[in-house]
Amino acid sequence: MKKKISLIVLATTLMATMVTACGGNSESSSSTGAAGSGETKTLRFATWDTGDALKIEQDIAKKFEAAHPGTKVQVEAYADGFDQKLAAGFGATNPPDVMYMWDFPTYHQSLEPLDSYSSNDKELNIEDFYPGLFNYGKIDGKLYGIPAGFTTRVVYYNKKLFDEGKVPYPKDGWTWKQFQDIAAKLSDKSKKQYGFGVRAENDTYDLQSFVWSNGSSFISDDGKTIEGFMNSKETAESIQMLGDMVKNGSAVLTGGKGQQSGDDIFKAGKIAMWESGIWPLESFKTAGIDVGTVEIPAFPGKPVKGVLAESALSIAKDSKQKDLAWEFVKFYVSNDSIKMRVADLPVRVSVVNELKKDQDPLYKPYYTMLERSSNTPAFLLNPKWNEVNRQLSAAVEAVMHGENAQEVLNQAVKDSERYLK
């Protein structure tokens, strides 16, 4: 009996020692990202990209390794779990050294200000970047991210459906009225075909393009007032317009996160027009859609405004090898690397000129929209925007499900006021 009991004791202590043993030998196997005592330095680089875009990033990392002997770049692809991974990393002060970034208001306190790096480093050649791109990475006048890629938003159209409906292709400078007429004309409920796809859950960030185009905005320029902005007549009008199209059957409501997205339905040739950034363009082509692009329509007599989605590179404040990290960032936005990145648009003027991208009719609208993207998005204007946006998003969603835009926006303003005090 005693023997057996000592067996149990043995077994459990074995398990216990296994834990400590594992803790002991982990130093050799784990690479925490800090400059270790070893010969090779490991630089951790976190990205949200997947598929082909990820492959390109891995290739750029390999090139960097080749140019910097003794350095290993650990590409960490967080994909959909990006925010969760960063939360865990920052929470435990073990973040990646370099990471993709767009949400500067949320993260800037954990990021390294890059002003001194960028102004002291001639190699960066800051004048070559499209002007305005740097504004998106600035909080309170400090720069936290170097732009690596961007996209503007355009309207995609399916040429085949336009031909079948005997509708001429849309041209830059068209109006929302024309847009709605075309959408109505190209809708055919019996074929389950629609003129346009409206997202059930819009990112209010993207809607700013329409709101600005109608001469309004979600928040005042000083970031202090939403009353009369978020619920202005013009704001309501530009959102109501989408809800109305769903109601009258000229647009289909496209799914939320994992549902059949507008991209998919466009690829299936069931919607004639779709509004998005550059991301799905390649997949439209491979799906065999004869696709055209055109600027966002205008409200009569008002200039069209665009919104920019930018991916930048940032360095963590807690990184223990910031100089190496900066070298990598610089390498990543160099001419050669930018040329390798094809999933979004080049940030350098010289690269665009060299590749003649802005001459290609399919790409031209992205660049004309870029010239129209001078407004500052709401999330950069108020640190509490996240909370306000929670109300705004709910209101916008309600409009897509048939509510009256003016009413729900008034309510959203009322519910949001407390966050702005």
Add this chain to the structure above:
Amino acid sequence: MKKILVYVLLLFFSLLFMAPLFWAVTTALKSQSELYLFPPKWIPSVWKFSNFAEAWNIQPFNLFLKNTLLITVLSTLGQLISCTLVAYGFARFQFKGRDFLFLVVLATMMIPWEVTMIPQYMLFNLLEWINTLKPLIVPSFFGSAYFIFLLRQFILTIPRELDEAATIDGASKLTVLTRIIVPLMGPSLILVAVFQMMGCWNDYLGPLIFLNDQTKYTLTLGLSQFKGMFGVDMQSIMAITCLISIPPLTIFFFAQRYIVGGIATTGIKG
């Protein structure tokens, strides 16, 4: 007549449960242009088996497979040993604080993982286990509440006379466990093994949080690499899903007859 009804129902539900897998397979096999047809094309006009190989080779899936196998095998072993011991302890002994401790076991199931995730990350960071497979393996050697509860319920259905007879013959508690209880627990142990294997195989959040380096990734992390913030490679996802479903389904096919092998044959006679 009754037999026919049973077969009809079995067939109906089998089709219901298999239809999506069928759709996944055909989606993976289609050519790009057929992918988004509505109404969907059930049978692809060209069978592109190369899609499977392409998807598998975009990222180092062989490596992911190796990592996943390592985690799955070791953690399943760990759960089996530890949960059997603990469940037996809770089911067959009377000791101070037992009921309270068991309540704690159950309570640990009720705290959602989202809130303990970051402190757990900090803990493993302290142990320098981040970016190793250890956080995904070692804790299994100390039991999981769900399995302890499950096994305990099974042990409680085993007649106590069997233990008592053996004890009177002079067998120790451990002998009773290994010679009497464990053989009778067979089906439930296989059940635990199957559940743990499936859970491990498809675990996404654990590997996502604790692993950084691609050389440490698991299959599901590899799979998630096709679903980014701006777009989804549906075809590759379906191809990989089909491929990585094969091992667990095969194991299940061979394990299921032991699960249902029946405790009935073990000689419970009133």
Add this chain to the structure above:
Amino acid sequence: MAQTFLHQAGEPIAQLKPTRKRRWGGVVPYLFIFPWIFGFLVFTLGPLLFSLIISFFDWPIVGEVRFIGFGNYAEMFTDDPLFWTSLGVTLKFAALFVPLNIIVALGLAILLNQKTRGSAIFRTAFYIPSVISGVALAMIWSWVYSGDYGILNYFLSLIGIQGPDWLNDKQWSLVAMVVASLWGQGSMMLIFLAGLKGIPKDLYESASIDGAGKIRQFFSVTIPMITPTILFNLITSIIAAFQQLTLALLLTGGGPMKATYFYAMYMYENAFKYFKMGYSAANAWFMFLIVLSLTFIVFKSSEAWVFYEGEMKKNPQEKLKGQGRRRSL
């Protein structure tokens, strides 16, 4: 508290032994459960306490940590309509999901328990949904549920029914979620199946000698004999219902208009979208209290309806008449 509803599981056999060994008898049980105790102290307790403590702090992950006492809890109850919305959604979901889950899983298990040819293939087919990983599962369901292009509405249209846009419809999206969750109940079905196979055949034989028909046998033999399994599945279903997150996250994102905004999703968004880690921890501990009380009630009630073979020393017939010594848990 524990004593009142967690009855002793059996007689302490150790007492029958010579006193020399009683010293050991006191330690042995703890040795068996030692692995769990050790793991709990090392891996679980710390993070649990940590999350309890930060629920009294304002912790935005990036930025300053600030003690705010019961501030998070107060905000939850008085100043956050989403808390009530999500709690309502989850309660509704649980009320639909838990009973249906048990009935469906048990029904399928009974079906699989019939003597048929090819049972191995049927069992494997029934288990397939549990093997497919989450990312693909979400796509599969969006393909099923899509309003215009979905396969479900296609089949409905064949019998002349115009189906709704399931996941974009305020009335139907939660129902669609319940069905999707039920579809992946393979584990529970297996547990029931193992339980059913464990019922000694002689019980049915003696019941049929007593003149009980198939239906009587089901209620007087089958159901009583699998009550421990039902208890297990009931409790784990309740916990699963309250923690339901993956499907909502992947499929609807909580929409439309918060119709599938589960409590777990609310918690998740507070933590990882709004980075209010302290607040999210407060959400979690409140949910813990709800689930714990529900579990408590179930266990309390189980004294009346669950019994264990291991506790039976008399003729099994007696138990069928409800006179056996019943012990909870």
